[in-house]
Amino acid sequence: MKTITPTSRRASRTNKPILTPARDGHGNGARSARPAVSAGLAKWLAKPKRNLVGGDWVEAASGRTFEVFNPADGSVIDHAPDSKKEDIHRAVTAARKAFEEGPWRRMTPSERGKLVWRVGDLILRHADQLAELESLDNGKPRSVARVADVPLAADLFHYMAGWATKIEGNTIPISVPYAPGARFHAFTAREPIGVVGQIIPWNFPLLMAAWKLGPALAAGNCVVLKPAEQTPLSALRLGELLLEAGLPEGVVNIVTGFGETAGAALAAHEDVDKVAFTGSTEVGKLIVRAAAGNLKKVSLELGGKSPNVVFKDTENLATAIDGAANAIFFNHGQCCCAGSRLLVEQDVFDEVVAGVAERAKQIKLGPGLDSDTQMGPMVSEEQLRRVTRYMNQGKQSGACFFTGGGRAGDSGYFVQPTVVTDVKPKMSIVREEIFGPVLVAEKFSDLEDVIPRANQTPYGLAAGVWTRDLAKAHRVAEALRAGTVWINCYNIFDAALPFGGYKQSGWGREMGHEVLELYTQTKAVVIGLG
Numbered sequence: 001m002k003t004i005t006p007t008s009r010r011a012s013r014t015n016k017p018i019l020t021p022a023r024d025g026h027g028n029g030a031r032s033a034r035p036a037v038s039a040g041l042a043k044w045l046a047k048p049k050r051n052l053v054g055g056d057w058v059e060a061a062s063g064r065t066f067e068v069f070n071p072a073d074g075s076v077i078d079h080a081p082d083s084k085k086e087d088i089h090r091a092v093t094a095a096r097k098a099f100e101e102g103p104w105r106r107m108t109p110s111e112r113g114k115l116v117w118r119v120g121d122l123i124l125r126h127a128d129q130l131a132e133l134e135s136l137d138n139g140k141p142r143s144v145a146r147v148a149d150v151p152l153a154a155d156l157f158h159y160m161a162g163w164a165t166k167i168e169g170n171t172i173p174i175s176v177p178y179a180p181g182a183r184f185h186a187f188t189a190r191e192p193i194g195v196v197g198q199i200i201p202w203n204f205p206l207l208m209a210a211w212k213l214g215p216a217l218a219a220g221n222c223v224v225l226k227p228a229e230q231t232p233l234s235a236l237r238l239g240e241l242l243l244e245a246g247l248p249e250g251v252v253n254i255v256t257g258f259g260e261t262a263g264a265a266l267a268a269h270e271d272v273d274k275v276a277f278t279g280s281t282e283v284g285k286l287i288v289r290a291a292a293g294n295l296k297k298v299s300l301e302l303g304g305k306s307p308n309v310v311f312k313d314t315e316n317l318a319t320a321i322d323g324a325a326n327a328i329f330f331n332h333g334q335c336c337c338a339g340s341r342l343l344v345e346q347d348v349f350d351e352v353v354a355g356v357a358e359r360a361k362q363i364k365l366g367p368g369l370d371s372d373t374q375m376g377p378m379v380s381e382e383q384l385r386r387v388t389r390y391m392n393q394g395k396q397s398g399a400c401f402f403t404g405g406g407r408a409g410d411s412g413y414f415v416q417p418t419v420v421t422d423v424k425p426k427m428s429i430v431r432e433e434i435f436g437p438v439l440v441a442e443k444f445s446d447l448e449d450v451i452p453r454a455n456q457t458p459y460g461l462a463a464g465v466w467t468r469d470l471a472k473a474h475r476v477a478e479a480l481r482a483g484t485v486w487i488n489c490y491n492i493f494d495a496a497l498p499f500g501g502y503k504q505s506g507w508g509r510e511m512g513h514e515v516l517e518l519y520t521q522t523k524a525v526v527i528g529l530g
């Protein structure tokens with residue numbers, strides 16, 4: 001499943017701090033100089049990192065830790081508990097105790113909502129440091145984390161806080177044909193599911209923690225959260241803020257570790273009532289199998305190979321070109337909804353592809369903490385290898401690399417923003433999720449041609465459409481088999497807007513009020529009135 005094991009991942013690192021410029025002659029070689037972190041963050045990094053279990057910070061049962069890397073230079077920035085089955089068991093036990101016996105269930109919805117709101121406030125209060133930490137651990141530009149990841153995470157908690165007081169059942173008039181004359185009062189209540197395991201990825205570490213925790217808490221569940229092994233730090237910092245907000249002990253437990261050990265143990269644990277996962281479709285299928293043991297509920301937000309369709313009648317071609325570049329290059333292409341398949345109407349194909357390639361060349365690569373960086377490194381050496389492997393497969397199968405096509409620099413995990421043309425449907429770069437800044441561009445002739453091609457993927461997470469023809473925009477939006485369709489925009493997210501996948505892109509919807517379906521269950525209560 002994985003290309004390298006945790007052990008080989010550790011062994012294969014180099015700790016070279018200096019990044020060397022790319023040799024490609026483009027303007028986007030990785031830049032030099034190791035950025036200094038702020039004094040506050042340096043102090044936080046110096047503290048030993050522990051799991052949050054039952055309100056206490058504890059080491060892994062084995063006492064072991066794993067290394068946490070700065071992907072801009074491969075250096076070790078911290079260590080986090082290397083948790084295994086026993087640690088997961090302790091965390092699940094703490095969550096169960098908090099759910100069954102703690103004050104959490106006795107709190108009023110209003111009190112619960114205020115706590116969730118306070119988490120959003122604390123995220124905003126510490127926004128600068130959280131953005132810095134996220135940038136250091138994940139590699140994304142600090143400026144992006146500061147305007148996107150961190151405020152979106154805060155907003156999610158604020159939005160979900162409001163739902164705590166609005167989770168309602170119904171009064172239901174019932175007839176009961178076999179009890180003539182009898183009278184009943186029947187109603188439904190929506191109750192929390194119980195103990196929820198949440199497994200999140202590394203592309204938006206803090207934001208994914210927020211997407212998962214916000215609704216689970218608003219609905220009154222208790223949680224064991226496992227952040228990705230590549231980026232465990234912002235979740236641990238968030239754990240501190242959850243305690244500062246006043247969340248009772250055991251309501252949220254945070255356990256760091258690898259997917260194959262900690263993650264698998266959480267998905268399989270017999271006392272977990274539900275597992276929520278975001279990550280690869282491959283691991284999503286493993287989660288479903290692991291969940292079968294006690295038939296825990298499952299929600300999944302998985303991969304994508306999202307089409308972005310540009311018609312020649314788009315209002316402004318330059319805007320569509322900017323949109324297409326943003327769709328693939330935002331977050332270095334490490335987005336489940338990345339617009340990685342650009343489908344362009346043939347008359348404007350050359351102009352659009354040249355425009356996107358031009359923008360790709362202008363992107364300034366560098367460490368996320370550098371103020372002028374527009375694109376940081378891939379999150380890990382493993383991801384760098386995965387993306388460059390796809391590029392090599394594309395070259396071997398005869399695709400044309402219009403721009404980019406390889407690693408940038410020879411230190412840190414940088415890759416060149418890449419645009420590929422002359423592809424065939426069978427090529428792996430066309431069919432599979434690359435999760436890097438690699439755009440595959442294809443021509444189409446008309447609406448009838450493009451719709452089946454846009455849908456020709458096992459995924460169905462998102463899609464983009466660029467046209468000023470309103471009727472056409474609606475027809476395409478209806479025909480696309482995707483959980484989100486952006487028209488004349490891309491990558492627009494909001495806490496109020498449901499997000500999730502058709503087909504193999506997942507089960508269920510995150511955010512909006514729809515996510516509450518994933519974190520509540522309905523109880524029907526019938527009272528005999530004689």
Ligand code: NAI
Nearest residue numbers: 200201227228258259263264279280283302303336433435
């Ligand atoms: P992954 O699916 O292995 O990792 C995501 C999370 O799942 C991490 O917390 C990991 O520890 C955990 N995990 C891994 N194996 C597990 C298991 N057997 N049981 C339970 N939990 C497990 O993704 P990875 O390997 O980091 O990236 C591989 C590819 O997955 C990427 O190239 C990309 O295509 C896709 N991906 C999609 C994401 C999305 O947002 N939909 C996010 C991250 C990766």
Ligand code: MG
Nearest residue numbers: 069137230231
């Ligand atoms: Mg890292």
